[in-house]
Amino acid sequence: MTLPSPGVAPQESLRDVIARHGLDARKSLGQHFLLDPGITGRIASMAGRLEGVNVVEVGPGPGGLTRALLQTPAASVTVVEVDPRAIIIMNELAASHPGRLHVIEADAMRRDLSTLCPAPRQIVANLPYNVGTPLLIGWLRQATCWARLTLMFQLEVAQRICASPDSDHYGRLAVLSQWVARCGIVMTIPPGAFFPPPKVHSAVVNLIPHASQPSAALFRAMEQVTAAAFGQRRKMLRGALRGIGGDALLEAADIAGNRRAETLDIADFDRLAHAHLQRLSPAT
Template identity: 50%
Template sequence: MPDAIEALPPLREVIAQHDLAARKSLGQNFLLDLNLTRKIARAAMPWAAPVIFEIGPGPGGLTRALLLEGAPRVIAIERDERCLTALAPLVDAATGRLMLHPGDALEADFAALAPPPWQVVANLPYNIATPLILNWLAQPDRIARMTVLVQKEVAERLAAPPGSKAYGRLSVAAQWRHNVRMLFDIGPKAFVPPPKVTSTLVELQPRQRPLAEADPDRLERVTAAAFNQRRKMLRAALRPLWSDADARLQAAGIDPTRRAETLTIEEFCALARLL
């Protein structure tokens, strides 16, 4: 089976044959260097689930790498019909280990495609990366690990510690129930067409238990209120939630004059428990 995959035409030939000019509307930036795609696949190992979901495989660079590195089963979600046609020979070469699912990943029912747990390994389209990740963060019991290539700015927000400029709602949502690691950068020249930004591979591994007890919806309400007015003191930023925000903050042991970016995730959880 690896021989059949390695015997497939080079990716640039596949792109030319199927007229796969990247479409900006789909957030497409193809990664064709198999050395890099195999590096990404190896970074996702050891395989943590029987099914690997890939989003936006394009001409199949990362898909080939996942299969060559021994991924047990890959389900690739692709909304571009041109790419689905171009990937058909790879499906044949994979002899049952690759399934293509046509459609929008934001609307896909992963559970209908395969029973959990799953692992996600993907070069995410820039225009849907954040909403996809937020959706997956809410399913730590279903997704064993995420290894995703995103804009470096998004990776920094996911991994940012309290007190940093990048720390915000996404940081809290990610780190509350996941360990987040930035693995390595990939420059624009590695992609076709080259984006204007550097990309970063980031790993999100579910924690055995959250950093602190909190209801996820209430935690989101608190962080949204706090960071929507991040330049204001918390006593003012949280007033939409509580008319007596000053007293509530003091009850949680938090100085009302602090600002959102200085709070730890555990402190945000304490506020969520007061709602």
Template identity: 55%
Template sequence: MRREKKMTSLPPLREVIARHGLSASKALGQNFLFDEQLLDRIAAIPGSLEGRDVLEIGPGPGGLTRALLRAGANVTGIEMDRRCLPALAEVEAAYPGKLKVIEGDALKISPKSLFAGPYHIVANLPYNVGTALFTGWLSGETWPPQWASLTLMFQEEVARRIVAEPDTSAYGRLAVLAQWRSRSKLAMKVHRSAFTPPPKIMSAIVHVVPGAAPPGVSMRVLERVTEAAFGQRRKMLRQSLKGVPGALAALEALGIDPQRRAETLTVAEFVSVARVLTPAI
């Protein structure tokens, strides 16, 4: 009942945006969501957030922020558009002690500095920085990571690349990095008409939870192998990997045909190559 009273004290998001003269910034990759039912469905994807710490990137005027708070989360938002700060301050006032807003660039702020324990990341990521943020969260040598799950909205094309299977056009470096020690799934599609203004492309939400890391494999080495292999994805591995010291010998030792192309290798095969190379690179 207490939570319902807090929500009724907040005016509708459209009204807030109009009052503050806000408009979505193309430069910041912004698109606003107003549908509370849709936002509540997004906030429910990680499971119960009651009393949990959540990091939100680019909360904007606070649509998803409100949904996360309705779900009982303790939310820390990183927002670089100072035009949105007054609207977020209203949400912060309606949820005393539950929302903290940091003005800044999420690419330059380490989440580890914000939380003492586990946290979830839930965000409608700005299109222009979404992939860079995502790969950064996946790339730590220390595993499991401090984050407990990632629930992230991307362009549908990017989302499909994250969950893609081998021997498909979408399969590439992003799929390997997302799947080799995590479980990734396409949780929800979001139609372009749900946004204001509507983007030209469809969106989708990916949910990622960390899994067990294969032993004896360096993330740095795996990144180097996949970058080389998929950097020339139409070439055979004997060509694309010849610049990686020891890679061709690793293929031979593992019985992987060097005439295959990168997109035909499974995640497990890439991990095996990286494991052989980890002591050497």
């Protein structure tokens, strides 16, 4: 077990911390560090009122966003980090914030983050580019656990989350996200704000779960419907949904079979998911 080093002096810059620990960003981990305290402070503020809220951050790296979150009135901050080099830095920061910053060395893809702290809880994170989408889908499945998610993605992924029907970015991710949450892009960030700079812009998305959430079985049904519907975007729904019920499913949902997935809104997909669940479990 690595013992915490002496607390990091408040005035030490993130670049100095990175240099002292040799924390080079690794492509395999999807790392791009955000060092500007002005930007990290804005991201923390976009999480809304954090007084009394337990915040979970994934992939803190050198701790720029972590520092900003610790400056809010959040009840606690729990960081989940897979990189042991960054864990050492987080332990140093935790030594300066005893009882308030909790450090978990784990792969967020393999951990149920809702078990790390009591409600009310939020996730605020600059997500590693290579796992941002699967992490989000996992959190959407358990949206009842989260008061809000404030997440940074590549801009294209953010656009896919917030896209409207019949637009270029509209697809499965938009349907799943908007079905369970109110979604909006609240900030865009240029490549030059990161170290090292990525090749694309990034964006922060706010997702606020709806008061009413689908059951686990209904969410699985929606995942199956959207996977089939958008699996071959140019196909009419009659053909795209053939493997899960086709015409019978469309008739139950009152949707014409000659339509294409990208023309359906969230309410249309909700009817399809309910119809599909009914076919899977006729007794429910």
